[in-house]
Amino acid sequence: MTDKLLDIRDLVTEFKTEGGVLQAVKGVNLSLAAGETLAVVGESGSGKSVTSLSVLGLLPKKVGQIVQGEILFRCRDGAVRDLATSSDRSMADIRGSEIAMVFQEPMTSLNPTHRIGAQIAEAARLHEKLGRKAARARAIEMLKLVEISEAERRAEAYPHQLSGGMRQRVMIAIALVCNPSLLIADEPTTALDSTVQLQILELLRRLQGELGMATLFITHNLGVVAEIADRVAVMYGGRIVEDAPMADILTAPRHPYTRALLASVPRTDHTARAAGQRDRLQAIPGSMVDPMRPPPGCDFAPRCQWSKDICSTDVPALENVAAGHNVRCCRWREIQ
Numbered sequence: 001m002t003d004k005l006l007d008i009r010d011l012v013t014e015f016k017t018e019g020g021v022l023q024a025v026k027g028v029n030l031s032l033a034a035g036e037t038l039a040v041v042g043e044s045g046s047g048k049s050v051t052s053l054s055v056l057g058l059l060p061k062k063v064g065q066i067v068q069g070e071i072l073f074r075c076r077d078g079a080v081r082d083l084a085t086s087s088d089r090s091m092a093d094i095r096g097s098e099i100a101m102v103f104q105e106p107m108t109s110l111n112p113t114h115r116i117g118a119q120i121a122e123a124a125r126l127h128e129k130l131g132r133k134a135a136r137a138r139a140i141e142m143l144k145l146v147e148i149s150e151a152e153r154r155a156e157a158y159p160h161q162l163s164g165g166m167r168q169r170v171m172i173a174i175a176l177v178c179n180p181s182l183l184i185a186d187e188p189t190t191a192l193d194s195t196v197q198l199q200i201l202e203l204l205r206r207l208q209g210e211l212g213m214a215t216l217f218i219t220h221n222l223g224v225v226a227e228i229a230d231r232v233a234v235m236y237g238g239r240i241v242e243d244a245p246m247a248d249i250l251t252a253p254r255h256p257y258t259r260a261l262l263a264s265v266p267r268t269d270h271t272a273r274a275a276g277q278r279d280r281l282q283a284i285p286g287s288m289v290d291p292m293r294p295p296p297g298c299d300f301a302p303r304c305q306w307s308k309d310i311c312s313t314d315v316p317a318l319e320n321v322a323a324g325h326n327v328r329c330c331r332w333r334e335i336q
Helices: 048-056 088-094 116-128 132-145 164-176 194-211 246-251 256-263 270-274
Strands: 004-017 020-033 037-041 064-074 080-082 099-102 182-186 214-219 231-236 239-245 319-322 325-327
Touching (some): 004 048, 004 214, 020 037, 020 048, 020 064, 020 214, 037 048, 048 182, 048 214, 099 164, 116 132, 116 164, 164 194, 194 214, 231 256, 239 246, 246 256
Parallel strands (some): 037 214, 037 231, 099 182, 182 214
Antiparallel strands (some): 004 020, 064 080, 319 325
């Protein structure tokens, strides 16, 4: 782990349900360097959010558990901790201080009965032991950092008095108040309109450059992360099916699922118009794999136009196809 801030190795996460054991994450390997942005992309149910909750130790008690693997994190003091086996008390010290998270829907994450300034100040008081006055000053400073105007007045507002975009900025302020080394952003723009989405993405990119933090960005939309991610990991059925630099994903995707995700992104460029793609998007046929009853072999085979008999018998291994580019498909040589 010489240059890695986060190193996830062979992570397996399961949930106990009335119908049996559901394996949501199946042997995931991911790594993230300091200052880097890694986007984890996939449809709902692919295992993206469960992976992030596993990192933060936020799996529901008695129901969800990590049954295999390591989550190695390099702390500010240089010590490397395995978050998969860390105690609740140890994780409470790390969450918010060294690893922070921005959730998808701020209205369900913010406390509706507390003022915005108090909610931002709480993290500073807890982790940095600031007094009430100093913590409030830090809260106002953070509101200014995330570009909320009239910060002193907004600090006295309640969540319902702010717009969706402003509430998401408040969530970012809470996450960054202790200057974490790693920020996990779980679908932070999904509930926002396209204009506000761009503003939030630009804000995250600017703050990352200023603060030097690493970012794990979780989304279902490859188009959202095209401008901010250094690398992309595509997940399907609880597994990484492709892992590559952002430029390689856009120009030379190897997995059929990655290609299908890219084809489903609306295009407005001249090439798309010339090809007659202005009005019709390409949908991915079928539905996400049922985690309780996964198919034999490749999880994506039932929806894949390139599928052959071998795809329904063996789970393909993750192969290296180029420098820093890995793919889990037995037919990638034929469909490139």
